[in-house]
Amino acid sequence: MQNNRLVIVGGDAAGMSAASKVRREQPDREIVVFEKSQYTSYSACGIPYFISETVKEVEELIVRSPEEFREKYHIDVRTMHLVLEVDTDKKRIRVLDKEKKEESWEEYGQLLIATGGTAFCPDIEGHDAENVFGISTLKSGINLENYIEWESPKTAVIIGGGYIGLEMAEALLMRGLKVALVNRGPQVMNTLDPDMGEIVSEAMRNLGVTLYLEEELVSFEMNNKRVSAVVTKKQSIPTDIVVLGMGTSPNTKFLKGSKIALGAKDAIKADAHMQTNIKDVWAAGDCTETLNLVSKQHIYIAMGTLANKTGLVAGSNIAGENLMFPGGVGTAVCKICKYEVARTGLLEKDLKKLGIDYVSAVIVSKTRAHYYPNAKNITVKLIAEKNSGRLLGGQIIGEEDAAKRIDVLATALTHNLTLQNIIDLDLSYAPPFSPVWDPVQTAARKLINEI
Amino acid sequence: MQNNRLVIVGGDAAGMSAASKVRREQPDREIVVFEKSQYTSYSACGIPYFISETVKEVEELIVRSPEEFREKYHIDVRTMHLVLEVDTDKKRIRVLDKEKKEESWEEYGQLLIATGGTAFCPDIEGHDAENVFGISTLKSGINLENYIEWESPKTAVIIGGGYIGLEMAEALLMRGLKVALVNRGPQVMNTLDPDMGEIVSEAMRNLGVTLYLEEELVSFEMNNKRVSAVVTKKQSIPTDIVVLGMGTSPNTKFLKGSKIALGAKDAIKADAHMQTNIKDVWAAGDCTETLNLVSKQHIYIAMGTLANKTGLVAGSNIAGENLMFPGGVGTAVCKICKYEVARTGLLEKDLKKLGIDYVSAVIVSKTRAHYYPNAKNITVKLIAEKNSGRLLGGQIIGEEDAAKRIDVLATALTHNLTLQNIIDLDLSYAPPFSPVWDPVQTAARKLINEI
Numbered sequence: 001m002q003n004n005r006l007v008i009v010g011g012d013a014a015g016m017s018a019a020s021k022v023r024r025e026q027p028d029r030e031i032v033v034f035e036k037s038q039y040t041s042y043s044a045c046g047i048p049y050f051i052s053e054t055v056k057e058v059e060e061l062i063v064r065s066p067e068e069f070r071e072k073y074h075i076d077v078r079t080m081h082l083v084l085e086v087d088t089d090k091k092r093i094r095v096l097d098k099e100k101k102e103e104s105w106e107e108y109g110q111l112l113i114a115t116g117g118t119a120f121c122p123d124i125e126g127h128d129a130e131n132v133f134g135i136s137t138l139k140s141g142i143n144l145e146n147y148i149e150w151e152s153p154k155t156a157v158i159i160g161g162g163y164i165g166l167e168m169a170e171a172l173l174m175r176g177l178k179v180a181l182v183n184r185g186p187q188v189m190n191t192l193d194p195d196m197g198e199i200v201s202e203a204m205r206n207l208g209v210t211l212y213l214e215e216e217l218v219s220f221e222m223n224n225k226r227v228s229a230v231v232t233k234k235q236s237i238p239t240d241i242v243v244l245g246m247g248t249s250p251n252t253k254f255l256k257g258s259k260i261a262l263g264a265k266d267a268i269k270a271d272a273h274m275q276t277n278i279k280d281v282w283a284a285g286d287c288t289e290t291l292n293l294v295s296k297q298h299i300y301i302a303m304g305t306l307a308n309k310t311g312l313v314a315g316s317n318i319a320g321e322n323l324m325f326p327g328g329v330g331t332a333v334c335k336i337c338k339y340e341v342a343r344t345g346l347l348e349k350d351l352k353k354l355g356i357d358y359v360s361a362v363i364v365s366k367t368r369a370h371y372y373p374n375a376k377n378i379t380v381k382l383i384a385e386k387n388s389g390r391l392l393g394g395q396i397i398g399e400e401d402a403a404k405r406i407d408v409l410a411t412a413l414t415h416n417l418t419l420q421n422i423i424d425l426d427l428s429y430a431p432p433f434s435p436v437w438d439p440v441q442t443a444a445r446k447l448i449n450e451i
Numbered sequence: 452m453q454n455n456r457l458v459i460v461g462g463d464a465a466g467m468s469a470a471s472k473v474r475r476e477q478p479d480r481e482i483v484v485f486e487k488s489q490y491t492s493y494s495a496c497g498i499p500y501f502i503s504e505t506v507k508e509v510e511e512l513i514v515r516s517p518e519e520f521r522e523k524y525h526i527d528v529r530t531m532h533l534v535l536e537v538d539t540d541k542k543r544i545r546v547l548d549k550e551k552k553e554e555s556w557e558e559y560g561q562l563l564i565a566t567g568g569t570a571f572c573p574d575i576e577g578h579d580a581e582n583v584f585g586i587s588t589l590k591s592g593i594n595l596e597n598y599i600e601w602e603s604p605k606t607a608v609i610i611g612g613g614y615i616g617l618e619m620a621e622a623l624l625m626r627g628l629k630v631a632l633v634n635r636g637p638q639v640m641n642t643l644d645p646d647m648g649e650i651v652s653e654a655m656r657n658l659g660v661t662l663y664l665e666e667e668l669v670s671f672e673m674n675n676k677r678v679s680a681v682v683t684k685k686q687s688i689p690t691d692i693v694v695l696g697m698g699t700s701p702n703t704k705f706l707k708g709s710k711i712a713l714g715a716k717d718a719i720k721a722d723a724h725m726q727t728n729i730k731d732v733w734a735a736g737d738c739t740e741t742l743n744l745v746s747k748q749h750i751y752i753a754m755g756t757l758a759n760k761t762g763l764v765a766g767s768n769i770a771g772e773n774l775m776f777p778g779g780v781g782t783a784v785c786k787i788c789k790y791e792v793a794r795t796g797l798l799e800k801d802l803k804k805l806g807i808d809y810v811s812a813v814i815v816s817k818t819r820a821h822y823y824p825n826a827k828n829i830t831v832k833l834i835a836e837k838n839s840g841r842l843l844g845g846q847i848i849g850e851e852d853a854a855k856r857i858d859v860l861a862t863a864l865t866h867n868l869t870l871q872n873i874i875d876l877d878l879s880y881a882p883p884f885s886p887v888w889d890p891v892q893t894a895a896r897k898l899i900n901e902i
Contacts, residue, residue, distance in 0.1 A: 013887070046822055046882050060822035163881075293877075304887045305880045326875050333879035342879055371497055371511035404855060404885070407878045411862045414876060424777050425865060426744075427858045428784035428793055429756045430614075431497050434855070436464070436755045 004029060006318060007093065007108035009083045010251075011035030012042065013304055014285025014311035015114035016064065021315030023073050032106070033069070034081040034095055039138045040066050044116075045304045047141035048164070051148070052171035058142055086111070086258045088278045110280045110318055113255070113268060114311060117248035117286035117302045119164075126220030126227045134244045135168065144243070148175055153240030156180070157230045159217050161188030165245030166200075166336040169209050172243070173337070180210040180237055182217060182230060189341065191332065193348050195362065196381055196395045203339045203397075212237065217246075248302035250287040263289045265300035272324040274314035282318060284310035291327030294345050294392060294413055295354060301330065331410040333403045340403035344410040345393030348383065357386040361447035365439035367401040369431035378402040380443040382409075382419070389418040389451045394440070401433075405440050419448040455480060457769060458544065458559035460534045461702075462486030463493065464755055465736025465762035466565035467515065472766030474524050483557070484520070485532040485546055490589045491517050495567075496755045498592035499615070502599070503622035509593055537562070537709045539729045561731045561769055564706070564719060565762060568699035568737035568753045570615075577671030577678045585695040586619065595694070599626055604691030607631070608681045610668050612639030616696030617651075617787040620660050623694070624788070631661040631688055633668060633681060640792060642783065644799050646813065647832050647846045654790045654848075663688065668697075699753040701738040714740045716751035723775040725765035733769060735761035742778030745796050745843060745864055746805060752781065782861040784854045791854035795861040796844030799834065808837040812898035816890035818852040820882035829853040831894040833860075833870070840869040840902045845891070852884075856891050870899040 006022060008015045011033045019031050033040070039062060046061040055061060066077040078095075084103070085094040092107045119134025121127045131153070133144040147153065156172045158165045161183035172179045181188065181204065187197030188204060188211065201211060212232065221229035221236060229236045250267040261277040263269040268283040270276055272291075276283050285307035289298040306328055316323040331344040351358045360383040368375035378398035384391050394409035396402055412422055422444040429436050437445065457473060459466045462484045470482050484491070490513060497512040506512065517528040535554070536545040543558045570585025572578045582604070584595040598604065607623045609616045612634035623630045632639065632655065638648030639655060639662065652662060663683065672680035672687060680689045701718040712728040714720040719734040721727055723742075727734050736758035740749040757779055767774040782795040802809045811834040819826040829849035835842050845860035847853055863873055873895040880887050888896065 043820060043822070043882065043887070045880070045887070046820060049823060049882055054824060055822045167881075303880075305877065308887050309875070328877040331877040331879045333881045333884050335881060335883045340884075344877070344879070369494060369497060371494070371506045372500060373505060401852070401855070404852070404879060405858070407856075407876075407889070408858045408862055410877050410879065411859050411868075415866050415868065415872075417862075417866065421866075424760070425858075426756065426779040426782040426795070426861050428782045428795070428855065428861065429496070429754075430618075430784045430786060431494065431500055432786045433784050433791075436494070436496070436759050438858070 003091070003107060003109035005107065005109045006031045006112070007106060008033040008112045008114060009093065010114035010116055010285070010287070011040035011066070011077055011079070012044070012114070012116055012285070013307040014116070014314070015112065016041040016069065017308050017311030018112050018114065018284060018315030018318065019069070019075050020073065021312055022319045023075060025319035025321070030076070032076040033078065034083050035066070035077060035079045036082040036098070037137060037139050038079045040064060040069060040077055040079070042138045043304070044136060044138065047135045047138065048167035048171040050141055051135070051145055051168065052174040054174070058138065061138065084254055086255060086260065088259050088281055091280065110282065112282040112284060112314055112318065113287060114283070114285045115251035115287045117250050119244045120246045120249045121244050122217065124219055126222050129220070129222070129225060129227045131226045131240065132242045132244065135164065136248060147241065153177060155239045156241045156243060157182060157237050157239040158243045158245050159230065160245030160247065161185070162191065162245055162247065163332060163334040166204070166334050166341070168243045168245060169204065170336045173207060173209070179208070180212060180239070182212045182215050182232060182237070184214070184216050186214050191343055191347070192341070192395050193381065196379070196397060199379060199397050200339070200341055204336065207337050248286060250300065252287055263298055267300045269298070272326065273317045274310050274325060275317070282314045284314040293327045293329050295350060301328065303328070303332070329410050329413045331406060333406060338399050340398055340400070342396040342403035342406035343394070344406050345391070345413045346383065347393060351383065351392060356392065358383050358392055359386055359447060359450040361443060361450060363439065363443045363446050365442050366435055367398060368433065369435055372431045374400070376400050376402060378439045380439050382443045382447050384419050384447055384451060386451055389420060389448060391417055391419065391422065405438065408440055419444040419451065423448065454542070454558060454560035456558065456560045457482045457563065458557060459484040459563045459565060460544065461565035461567055461736070461738070462491035462517070462528055462530070463495070463565070463567055463736070464758040465567070465765070466563065467492040467520065468759050468762030469563050469565065469735060469766030469769065470520070470526050471524065472763055473770045474526060476770035476772070481527070483527040484529065485534050486517070486528060486530045487533040487549070488588060488590050489530045491515060491520060491528055491530070493589045494755070495587060495589070498586045498589065499618035499622040501592055502586070502596055502619065503625040505625070509589065512589065535705055537706060537711065539710050539732060542731065561733065563733045563735060563765055563769065564738060565734070565736045566702035566738045568701050570695045571697045571700045572695050573668065575670055577673050580671070580673070580676060580678045582677045582691065583693045583695065586615065587699060598692065604628060606690045607692045607694060608633060608688050608690040609694045609696050610681065611696030611698065612636070613642065613696055613698065614783060614785040617655070617785050617792070619694045619696060620655065621787045624658060624660070630659070631663060631690070633663045633666050633683060633688070635665070635667050637665050642794055642798070643792070643846050644832065647830070647848060650830060650848050651790070651792055655787065658788050699737060701751065703738055714749055718751045720749070723777065724768045725761050725776060726768070733765045735765040744778045744780050746801060752779065754779070754783070780861050780864045782857060784857060789850050791849055791851070793847040793854035793857035794845070795857050796842070796864045797834065798844060802834065802843060807843070809834050809843055810837055810898060810901040812894060812901060814890065814894045814897050816893050817886055818849060819884060820886055823882045825851070827851050827853065829890045831890045833894045833898050835870050835898055835902060837902055840871060840899060842868055842870065842873065856889065859891055870895040870902065874899065
C-alpha cells in the first residue's frame, strides 16, 4: 500500500495553512509537521509591533499553538525538530531532534517544504553576536525585546532601508532609542522609484532617524563579544545594537544535495500547483519563488500574504483538489509612525531592464474631500505602458488612510486594466473618505495625457 | 456658418466639468452656462458636513465661483437664470432671468443639459414650509443652517433612511438635536440587503436616533405656516424641523414638451457618449440615467462621482474627442458617526427580479491584524453567481477603515472577476492595515464553498 503520510517541514504560515486545509478535507490522514523552533503559526509581520510594545504579549502574535494543532486538529506537530536533508529517491527526510540531540530518518508519502526565510546577513565576524538581531523569527523578536528590556541600549543601527528596516525604525524610536539607518542606495525603500524613495527618506529624517545613504556594511567593530560599531567604507557608527533589514533569504540550504530544483536566490521552484520538480514534493511560502504577473518573471519575495495563499493552494492540491496560485504583482505596504508607504507592480528600473516603453506621472491629492477635517496629503505615482495605457505599477506615500488605495491598483494590474479603465471605475466617494475623484483616478487622469 | 455656441444648462459638477474640459480643448469657443442659483461647482455631498459645522464656512464647499469661471476661464456663467423650455427644432432655449424677471430665447450650436436633481417630496400641504428642508442644493443647505442658528430647533424628523438621511442624522445629532427617522422599509438603507440593513438600524439606535420603521409620511401637521408634526399611518411625530431624505428626482420637468427622450424616473436617456436622442443635445450628471454594468439595466442614481465622470465625457465629446462612459456598478459609501457603510453591485432582491441564481455569505473580520490596536469589526457580505462564482455584489459595514475596501469589489464587479480571482488578488498587508487575508478575501473564501 502506498504511504499516505503527509510530512510538512516548517510550522509557520505556509506549512500550517496547508496542514489545516488537508485536515479539513482529509480528517483521518496522518500529518506530521517538523518545526525547528518551539512556535507554530505566528505572525512574523507582527514582530516590530511587539518590539515597540504596541503589542504587549508575544502570545498575541501566535495564531495557534503546537498544542492546539495537536489536540484540536490531530496534527502531529514536532517542535524543536530541524530537518537536515531530503532524500527524494527513498522518500525520506533526516531530522534532528534538537532537545534529545538525536537524528532519525522519517518517511513521507507526500512532502511539503515550508521552511520560510531568514534575515540575510553577510558572513562576517560579529554577525552572530548577541546584540545583532534579525527579526525573521519569533525567537529573534523575543531576543531583541529581552535585550532592550534588560540591557537598555540607547542607540541602534538598522542595516537596510526596506520595509523591515522602516518598521523596526518606528519600533525602536517608540522605545526611545536613537536610531540610525545604513542604506546601500541613495534613498531608502529601493522597492520604490528614486523620486518616491526620496519622499520617504525625507519623512524618516523628519522622524529623527539619521540616514547613512549610499553606505554599506563592511564589518563590525567588536567589544567583549558584542558589536560596538557598524563600519562602512566611509565611517564607523558606534551603536548598542544592530538590526538586520538587508532582506530575506529562503531557508533552502538543507536542499543543496537534493534533486529539488532551486531558482531565484536559491528559492524552491514550484509550479502554479505549488509542486516542485519532484513527484510528491510540494513547496510553499517564503522558501519558494513567486511568479510576478506583470514582468512574467520568477522572483524571490517574502510575504505573509503569499505564504498563506501558497500554503492553502499546496494543501488543497495535496488533499486532491485542483487549485492554482497564479502569482503576485509585488504589492506591499508599510507604516512608519504617521507615514504610510505602498507599492505594487514594476518600477521604472524594472521596465528599463525589460525594454518596455512606459510613461509615468506623480500627483499630490488628499485622502478626503479638501474641506473635510484631517484630509491628509497623498502622493500617487502611476506607471503605464506607452500607447496601450496598460497599468504597470503604482506607488503611494501619504499619511492616515492613504496606503490601502494600492489595492485597487493591485487589482487593476492583475487584470491588465488600462488608465482609462481606472478612470472609469465606480469607486466609492463621500467627503469623509475621498475626494470626488479618488487620488488613484486623479493620477490616471494626469498620466493618460502622456500615453 | 454653423452656430458653434455651446450652451450648458446647470452650473454644478457635471455642467462645469464639461465646460472646463471644452475650454481646455477649445480656448476660443463661446461657452454660456445658465445656472438657476447663485452658485456654481459646489460639493452638494459636503452639505451635511456644513450643517454639522464640521465645515465652518459654506465657501469651503465651492470649488470655483461664477466670477472665477468668468475671469479665468472666459466662460459666460449666468447665475439666477432658469431655463424653462428647450426647442430642439429651432436649436434654442427659453430662459428666465430671475433677477430682472425677463424671459428670452437663446440659441445654441450644441446644448448640454446638466440640471441635476432635487430632493423628492410628495406634493402635500407643508412640503414647501420654511422648516422643511431638502438638502440637494447649496441654497437649501444654507437655509437649514440658518434655521438651526436662528430658530434653535430642538427636534428633527428625517424622512427616509438612505445615505442622505443617515448623513443628516449624524449632522443633526452633532448639532445637539433629538433626531427621529421615518423609514418605509423594515430596516434603514434599502440599498443594502435586509440582514445588513438591520445592522445599520441597530447602529443608528445605538447613536440615539429614534427609528420609525415600516412607516410612511402621509401628511404634515401645520402650525403658523410651519410643520409641527410628521403624520404617518400609525402616529403623529411632533418636530421642530423636517429633513427630506426620500431620494432625488432628476430636474427634467422643463423637458416635458420637448423631443428629448426620458427614461427611468424621467431622467434623460443618454448614450455612452452622453448624447441624447437629439443631435447636438448632450446630457450629464444627476439629470441622466446610468447604465448599471452588472444588471445591464438603465437606472436612475444621483452620485457626485458619476456627475463628474459623465460631465468630463460629455465635454470631451463636445470638444470633438471620442470618449465613452461605460456605466457604473452602484458603488456608494456613507459615514454615520463612528460607523461606515458601503455597497456596490446588486442586492439579493435585484437578483431575484432578474432571475439570476446566486449565493451569498457574510463574515465578520477585523480592519487590522487582530493583535494591532484599534482593530475594528468589519462585516462583509458578498453575493456571487451560482456555478460561475462571478461576483455580483458586495456590502460592508464597520468602523474606522472598513468602508474603502468596497473599491476592490467595485473594480472586481466592473471587470467580471470571480470569487477565486478575488482570493488570488495580491492585496496589501501589514498589521496596521489589514489581517493577512483581507476581509473581502475572507468573505470570498467563505462564499466559494457555496457555489
